[in-house]
Amino acid sequence: MALVCLALTNPAAQGHFSLCPLKLLGIAWCPGCGLGHAISFLLHGDLKSSFQAHWLGLPVLLVLLYRIITLGAAGRYRLR
Incomplete structure (x- = not known):
């Protein structure tokens, strides 16, 4: 679900709502936010x-x- 949310958001948008505690404290850079933005950019096809x-x-x-794939496959085999 989180990957779907990252795929649907615009990582380049400024001033969007965030639950990041560092961003809420006014710190501009956060490694977690950077990873989220990086994954969102990848899902939008922007490698650079x-x-x-x-x-x-x-x-x-x-x-x-x-x-996701391995857990999904393991769950599917357990149901049989």
Whole structure:
């Protein structure tokens, strides 16, 4: 669900609502926000902006997709 939300949001938009405690304290840079923006840029097909937001965006997205697939497959086999 979180990946769907990241795919539907505009990571380049300024002033959007955030639950990030660092952003709420007025700190502009947060590694978690950087990863979220990087994944969102990747899901929008913008590799350059993704790498600029956080260089771990692509590896994290690949690991998340791998885990979603393996957990989904494991759940499907348990139901049989």
